[in-house]
Amino acid sequence: MLRLVPREGKQGSQEKDVGMPQGMPQPVKPMLQTKNVIKKYRLGSQVVPVLNGITLEMLPGEVVAILGTSGCGKTTFLNIAAGLERPTGGEIFIHGHALNKISEKEMAAFRRRYIGFVFQLYNLIPSLTALENAVLPLIFEGVPAQIREKRGRELLQAMGLGDRLRHKPNELSGGQRQRISLARAMINNPRLIFADEPTGNLDSKTTGEILQLLLASVRERGQTLLLVTHDPEVAAYADRIVEMVDGRLLFPQAAAENNYL
Amino acid sequence: MLKQDVLILANRNLWRRRARTILTCLGVLIGTASIVVMLSLGLGLRESMEKSLAQWGSLNIVRIYPGMHFDREGNPTGEARRLHDDTLAELRAIPGVVALSPTYTVYGEATLGRKRGYLTLVGIDLGAMPELEFTLAHGRLPSAEERFTVVAGYQVINNFWDERAMRRQGMYHQYEQQDPAELLDQRLRLTINNQANYERKQSFNMFVVGILDEKNMERSWEVYGSLRDIKRMRDFMLQGVNNQQEPFYGPGMVALQPRRAVEAVSAAAPARGSRGRDDRQADYDSILLRTKDVAATKRISAALREQGFNAWSMADGLEGIERTSRTIQAILGGIGGITLFVAALGITNTMIMSIYERTREIGIMKVIGASFADVRAMFLTEAALIGLFGGIFGLGLSYGASAVVNKISAQYMQHGMMMGMGSGEALPISIIPPWLALFAVVFAVLIGLVSGLYPANRAIKLSPIVAIRNE
Numbered sequence: 001m002l003r004l005v006p007r008e009g010k011q012g013s014q015e016k017d018v019g020m021p022q023g024m025p026q027p028v029k030p031m032l033q034t035k036n037v038i039k040k041y042r043l044g045s046q047v048v049p050v051l052n053g054i055t056l057e058m059l060p061g062e063v064v065a066i067l068g069t070s071g072c073g074k075t076t077f078l079n080i081a082a083g084l085e086r087p088t089g090g091e092i093f094i095h096g097h098a099l100n101k102i103s104e105k106e107m108a109a110f111r112r113r114y115i116g117f118v119f120q121l122y123n124l125i126p127s128l129t130a131l132e133n134a135v136l137p138l139i140f141e142g143v144p145a146q147i148r149e150k151r152g153r154e155l156l157q158a159m160g161l162g163d164r165l166r167h168k169p170n171e172l173s174g175g176q177r178q179r180i181s182l183a184r185a186m187i188n189n190p191r192l193i194f195a196d197e198p199t200g201n202l203d204s205k206t207t208g209e210i211l212q213l214l215l216a217s218v219r220e221r222g223q224t225l226l227l228v229t230h231d232p233e234v235a236a237y238a239d240r241i242v243e244m245v246d247g248r249l250l251f252p253q254a255a256a257e258n259n260y261l
Numbered sequence: 262m263l264k265q266d267v268l269i270l271a272n273r274n275l276w277r278r279r280a281r282t283i284l285t286c287l288g289v290l291i292g293t294a295s296i297v298v299m300l301s302l303g304l305g306l307r308e309s310m311e312k313s314l315a316q317w318g319s320l321n322i323v324r325i326y327p328g329m330h331f332d333r334e335g336n337p338t339g340e341a342r343r344l345h346d347d348t349l350a351e352l353r354a355i356p357g358v359v360a361l362s363p364t365y366t367v368y369g370e371a372t373l374g375r376k377r378g379y380l381t382l383v384g385i386d387l388g389a390m391p392e393l394e395f396t397l398a399h400g401r402l403p404s405a406e407e408r409f410t411v412v413a414g415y416q417v418i419n420n421f422w423d424e425r426a427m428r429r430q431g432m433y434h435q436y437e438q439q440d441p442a443e444l445l446d447q448r449l450r451l452t453i454n455n456q457a458n459y460e461r462k463q464s465f466n467m468f469v470v471g472i473l474d475e476k477n478m479e480r481s482w483e484v485y486g487s488l489r490d491i492k493r494m495r496d497f498m499l500q501g502v503n504n505q506q507e508p509f510y511g512p513g514m515v516a517l518q519p520r521r522a523v524e525a526v527s528a529a530a531p532a533r534g535s536r537g538r539d540d541r542q543a544d545y546d547s548i549l550l551r552t553k554d555v556a557a558t559k560r561i562s563a564a565l566r567e568q569g570f571n572a573w574s575m576a577d578g579l580e581g582i583e584r585t586s587r588t589i590q591a592i593l594g595g596i597g598g599i600t601l602f603v604a605a606l607g608i609t610n611t612m613i614m615s616i617y618e619r620t621r622e623i624g625i626m627k628v629i630g631a632s633f634a635d636v637r638a639m640f641l642t643e644a645a646l647i648g649l650f651g652g653i654f655g656l657g658l659s660y661g662a663s664a665v666v667n668k669i670s671a672q673y674m675q676h677g678m679m680m681g682m683g684s685g686e687a688l689p690i691s692i693i694p695p696w697l698a699l700f701a702v703v704f705a706v707l708i709g710l711v712s713g714l715y716p717a718n719r720a721i722k723l724s725p726i727v728a729i730r731n732e
Contacts, residue, residue, distance in 0.1 A: 084726050112630025123625045139266050140630045
């Protein structure tokens with residue numbers, strides 16, 4: 001049940017660039033833009049190509065799923081798009097910022113401000129409570145404890161974990177852990193959410209709950225979501241699905257032409 | 262990242278592996294404690310030596326004698342400079358000299374009521390006495406308007422004994438301590454023999470107006486009067502004495518006084534020239550010189566020897582003590598240093614292991630938005646905390662060990678005192694001054710920080726992708 005739903009692009013107009021004259025029709029600035037991204041790994045004397053020129057554009061508020069089998073390079077693409085890894089070639093822009101111009105030192109702050117992550121294995125810190133895990137990005141941001149805990153509490157309540165604030169991750173179920181992880185991704189209101197197999201470890205019932213929660217949160221905030229999965233049913237939640245095979249996107253151009261502008 | 266958050270997180274991470282952290286802290290604890298105890302021993306040893314030296318005589322007084330001049334090993338190197346009024350003026354001009362007084366010394370048999378004894382009587386510039394650290398237990402110092410008023414040392418009374426009472430009660434009576442105040446306001450009668458003709462005698466009456474306190478053991482067996490009065494007695498004592506002749510020492514001389522030995526040797530030395538004896542006889546027997554502090558004492562004492570004076574001070578002994586205590590401190594401090602170095606390696610090892618274990622966590626934090634500075638701060642803080650805890654508890658242990666050492670040494674010293682050696686309260690041989698305590702903790706934290714540098718760098722370099730790769 002593949003749903004290739006073109007979206008109206010209505011939410012995109014909310015993103016205005018400061019300094020542009022008001023009331024005039026403006027070209028929508030893509031939230032994420034990759035141009036011919038190439039990644040090659042060196043394994044001994046062998047060079048293994050992982051990404052063979054990925055060109056993708058996501059408009060503000062858009063939910064895009066990258067669908068592909070394991071090993072097709074979708075996680076690598078996500079890492080590169082998030083600035084965790086440098087590409088061998090090509091360019092990435094997040095909200096107009098060229099990632100290759102951002103130094104390794106500034107990257108942490110940049111990620112903190114622009115990107116939220118949801119992982120398959122939740123990646124929570126075992127020694128921290130649910131609340132502390134959720135507000136971790138704010139801790140790194142230097143937000144005082146009272147402010148961040150208030151925000152964290154509200155968000156976890158919205159995620160349905162109001163009574164689990166002081167629990168450690170290992171005292172919680174997979175679904176509950178992923179809710180904390182969602183809260184963590186949302187806590188500082190980033191414009192871009194990267195979700196890598198967010199339901200890979202969950203049963204089908206919980207999968208549905210988590211995805212609905214994720215989508216609802218993203219839509220509510222007008223965030224842009226890049227969802228990476230091998231599961232077509234999960235990908236079906238997205239506005240647009242691109243398939244990745246052997247480090248290539250299938251018909252990305254066509255998709256762009258069909259859906260936008 | 263806020264500082265308190267770094268601290269909270271680091272502290273919490275530290276106690277996730279309780280046993281390992283405690284063991285690592287233990288290394289720092291032992292290292293810190295050994296350094297502190299070692300240094301405290303060095304400091305205490307030095308201070309207690311200084312204090313016990315000061316009991317024997319002030320560290321601010323230089324004594325200058327005529328006679329032979331000696332090198333460090335005690336070999337005579339020639340005749341010492343003579344002591345007369347020109348010398349006084351010369352000495353007064355030395356910077357660091359606060360006051361000085363020449364002295365004349367006579368000795369003879371004395372009577373105090375029924376009691377008899379032998380006395381050493383020293384003439385001194387009465388005006389200089391307060392400056393020369395003459396402090397009183399009873400009475401007052403003699404004044405220049407009076408004649409034949411004297412102040413007696415604390416132990417002088419023990420020079421006197423009642424022969425009849427002794428015969429009655431046996432010899433032990435002699436060693437009984439007598440009350441120094443017994444001498445106050447008493448008349449002493451000193452009989453002096455002429456040294457050229459021992460049959461010639463003259464008696465002098467003196468009135469004791471004050472008793473010195475017991476701080477200065479060097480002075481406790483002597484009686485002090487004005488230069489003028491004592492000079493008169495001395496003139497009689499030396500009338501007709503040929504310079505070649507050995508001066509006479511009465512049986513009342515007390516072997517306790519170290520300078521007597523020096524004087525005896527110098528007097529016995531045969532190198533007396535052919536100087537006229539009258540001119541020589543007017544020379545002072547010694548000069549007391551008060552300096553502004555111990556450092557000045559050491560400097561001036563050495564400089565005077567350099568200039569050919571037979572100068573000597575209690576502080577001279579300090580140098581040897583200082584050298585010894587420096588050596589002890591260096592050895593003991595070295596042991597502590599090695600221990601602490603090993604402890605530092607322990608911290609590094611613990612931190613590296615901790616980073617291995619937390620690789621994934623570090624990766625997550627980096628992905629979530631922890632900057633290099635945040636990661637470094639967290640790990641350095643953890644390492645520094647290990648140092649801090651180790652340092653604080655090490656300091657606690659040091660205080661305990663120091664107390665035990667002092668208690669044991671006090672017991673030994675009290676034992677010694679009962680045997681009749683030393684006096685006063687037992688001095689601690691281990692002292693931990695506040696600066697040492699502070700230094701110990703700061704140093705331990707510093708050790709932690711330095712040990713944490715390499716592991717923290719490793720954590721920074723860790724690739725977040727490798728760290729969070731799904732396994």
